[in-house]
Amino acid sequence: MSGPLADPSTVGDVSALAIAVPIGFAFGWVLERAGLGSAPKLAGQFTLTDLTVFKVMFSALVTAMLGVFWLARFGLLDLARIYVPETHVAPQMVGGLVFGIGFFMSGLCPGTSCVAASTGRADGGAVMLGLFAGVLGAGLVVDEWRAFYEGTARGAWRLPELLHLPYGVVVAVVTTLALGGFAGAEWIEKRAR
Amino acid sequence: MTTFRRMTARRTLAISAATLGLSASFAGGLPTTTVELAPMTALDLAERIRDGESSLRVLDLRSTEAFDHGHVPTAEPAYREDALASGTPGAEDRDSNHVDSRPTEPSALAEDATIVVYAGDASEISAAMLPARVKEAHHLFFLRGGWAAWESDVMYPVLPDGASAAERADYARASDLSRYFGGTPRRGGTKLPPPSARPRGC
Numbered sequence: 001m002s003g004p005l006a007d008p009s010t011v012g013d014v015s016a017l018a019i020a021v022p023i024g025f026a027f028g029w030v031l032e033r034a035g036l037g038s039a040p041k042l043a044g045q046f047t048l049t050d051l052t053v054f055k056v057m058f059s060a061l062v063t064a065m066l067g068v069f070w071l072a073r074f075g076l077l078d079l080a081r082i083y084v085p086e087t088h089v090a091p092q093m094v095g096g097l098v099f100g101i102g103f104f105m106s107g108l109c110p111g112t113s114c115v116a117a118s119t120g121r122a123d124g125g126a127v128m129l130g131l132f133a134g135v136l137g138a139g140l141v142v143d144e145w146r147a148f149y150e151g152t153a154r155g156a157w158r159l160p161e162l163l164h165l166p167y168g169v170v171v172a173v174v175t176t177l178a179l180g181g182f183a184g185a186e187w188i189e190k191r192a193r
Numbered sequence: 194m195t196t197f198r199r200m201t202a203r204r205t206l207a208i209s210a211a212t213l214g215l216s217a218s219f220a221g222g223l224p225t226t227t228v229e230l231a232p233m234t235a236l237d238l239a240e241r242i243r244d245g246e247s248s249l250r251v252l253d254l255r256s257t258e259a260f261d262h263g264h265v266p267t268a269e270p271a272y273r274e275d276a277l278a279s280g281t282p283g284a285e286d287r288d289s290n291h292v293d294s295r296p297t298e299p300s301a302l303a304e305d306a307t308i309v310v311y312a313g314d315a316s317e318i319s320a321a322m323l324p325a326r327v328k329e330a331h332h333l334f335f336l337r338g339g340w341a342a343w344e345s346d347v348m349y350p351v352l353p354d355g356a357s358a359a360e361r362a363d364y365a366r367a368s369d370l371s372r373y374f375g376g377t378p379r380r381g382g383t384k385l386p387p388p389s390a391r392p393r394g395c
Contacts, residue, residue: 062210062214063210066210066213066214066217069217069220070213070217070220073217073220073221143353166218167217168217168218168219168220168221169217169218171214171217171218172214172215172217172218174214175210175211175213175214175215175217176211176214176215178210179207179210179211179214182207
């Protein structure tokens with residue numbers, strides 16, 4: 001893990017890991033306080049009766065995006081030091097489909113299953129067990145599927161590169177979509193009630 | 194009152210987000226801190242080191258602790274906590290307790306030097322991580338996959354079961370280099386994922 005500050009001598013590896021621990025605690029606490037440790041609340045996302053997941057996650061995304069952009073703009077953050085996972089279109093679409101089916105069936109995703117389990121919910125523990133079983137199983141057969149697993153690679157594919165737009169314009173577009181999405185989510189929830 | 198406060202806070206946050214988001218499109222470009230670095234594989238680097246290429250300089254961008262734990266042969270550390278140990282000019286004049294964690298400049302670089310830098314893994318290397326004189330080098334490369342790639346491809350290469358002819362040829366090359374550098378080539382078993390295939394988290 002790297003602390004991607006512009007001056008790398010400020011945060012070493014050990015300090016970066018030490019900072020990560022309270023960040024992890026805060027992440028779990030916020031998820032739990034937002035109610036995302038409850039499977040019915042998460043399942044409401046799919047029945048369009050409770051869009052809390054959408055609002056919480058998109059809020060976090062926009063907050064992080066604006067923070068990263070402006071810190072980089074003022075030279076405090078080095079964007080090149082932030083790891084961006086590589087995009088592999090086909091396997092990630094399949095993985096997303098499997099993830100979505102599992103999310104709907106269990107009412108929990110990997111992160112929220114940890115939150116649920118930590119608050120004593122048995123369904124959280126069950127989903128975590130299934131998660132690790134799935135990871136182990138996939139790891140055991142990954143060699144058979146190596147070509148597909150590493151296929152359709154697009155490298156670290158960012159929206160500005162995909163859309164051929166300046167970084168700041170993409171930030172503005174995403175922010176606008178988010179605010180519109182929040183308003184839309186509130187309207188949908190009101191209608192569901 | 195609580196509802197009113199919640200609505201006011203929500204409205205304030207929305208206005209703040211809108212302001213920061215929309216003004217981003219007028220904020221101009223982001224500071225460019227990346228330097229063009231060509232990739233070099235661990236095996237190519239190993240061959241150059243083995244062949245004693247005189248213009249080759251290898252620079253380790255990791256912490257002092259990581260460097261002392263293990264590094265590419267002939268590599269120099271970019272960061273040293275103990276200025277005296279780095280042998281930098283004038284270091285002997287400093288207080289023995291002086292700790293300098295800023296980048297140290299490598300000893301004189303020839304104009305035609307080939308510089309290869311590496312970090313711990315496949316993370317992108319930025320200009321901020323490089324000593325000033327290195328950034329001006331004409332022949333600048335990064336070790337693809339970093340130290341992790343050196344360990345997996347050079348020190349501990351694996352010939353997987355059912356390997357193709359091409360994989361066997363690669364393994365022959367890798368195992369020669371591995372033995373030269375004191376590594377342990379291995380036949381059979383599951384091939385380790387290449388450094389570029391990072392786990393994709395949730």
